[in-house]
Amino acid sequence: MRITILILLLVAPSLAVGHDPAPTDEQVLGWLRELKPLPKVHYSWPLPFAKLSDELLMEYARLTHAVSLSGEWAKPEEIDRAVLICKQINLNKPKIHASIGINHSVWHRRFGKDLPPTDTGSTHRAELDYLKQRMDFFRDTIAASNQKHSSDVDVSAILFDSEHFHVSKDDAKWNQAITDKYNAAYDMVREVFPGVRIEWYARGAIHPGASQTGWSESTYFTLDEHGDSFGCSLYQVPEIGYTREIFRRTADNAQQHGVGEVTPWIALASGYRRQTDKYHEFSQAWNYDLIYSWKLGAEINLPWYGAEERRQRFAPWNKSKIAIFYPEPFGRAPHWGQHFVAYVRGANGIKTLPE
Secondary structure: OHHHHHHHHHHHHHHOOOOOOOOOHHHHHHHHHOOOOOOOEEEEOOOOHHHOOHHHHHHHHHHHOEEEEEOOOOOHHHHHHHHHHHHHHHOOOOOOOOEEEEEEOOOOOOOOOOOOOOOOOHHHHHHHHHHHHHHHHHHHHHHHHHHHHOOOOOEEEEEEOOOOOOOOOOOHHHHHHHHHHHHHHHHHHHHHOOOOEEEEOOOOOEEEOOOOOOEEEOOOOOOOOOOOOEEEEEOOOOOHHHHHHHHHHHHHHHHHOOOOOEEEEEOOOOEEEEOOOOOEEEEOOOOOOHHHHHHHHHHHHOHHHHOHHHOOOOOOHHHOOEEEEOOOOOOOOOOHHHHHHHHHHHHHOOOOOOO
């Protein structure tokens, strides 16, 4: 009995992993200051500006080269703050200049929720007018901030999340209408920001699904729409085999459609957790083992892992030119900062975890 109790006492602490209190912002800030910037630009879901100190926002933007804002809800003072942060980073002449990313959920804001994609009535026009209004607002507000701060910060990416429509297996008119709607939004953004990168969430994505093969393709897109890349959700980071295979299969799909880039949307300290009563459920607070965030940071960012001869061992990570974090950094996921440090340490080749 004594031996059994002793074993339980020794093992019990390991069972508490995932329930540890999150590090303080001061601790995370200290870790971040020790790190070199990521070799790829990492955008994100809109940053929680009200929660972030200037110091924490500065270090995050220095490491990721980007400050991401809400296309719908960003205020002039948040845009001005983003411009100033980017300017201060760029004064040090980094290899990759810090810039602004804009998230926008097009076809979710003004278009009638119950209308088919073939509808081109008043709410169709209202959706596009709203998108144009917001893009003009960003262009003009950033220009004013640049003049105010004597800077030249620009918008480098528009991150579209559009999950309103689903393609049909046998209705060409329906599918063409979906393509036309996406193209209308894409072209409108190009008019305002001619050289900007435009990302579509889950375009061409292959993901685990209830099919005969266990895999399914995203049904949001016809793949005939304008787009710069495909995208996939890496929302099961500690399931490393799935994570690699999701990217690998999406990259294969991209290649079949003549698309050369795949953008991963990454959930750190959160994601789809296995459940007994359902396949999985998205958790905003999943403090899985830090090694998996570290490992993903290494694989996505270090060229060795993405080499063609290792695409089956790991994944063709060289197809990823940028990455996007979801959910928002330092927001709903309590341990996000700690996992971000682990991710960047992996990308930096630092072989210790922030514990």
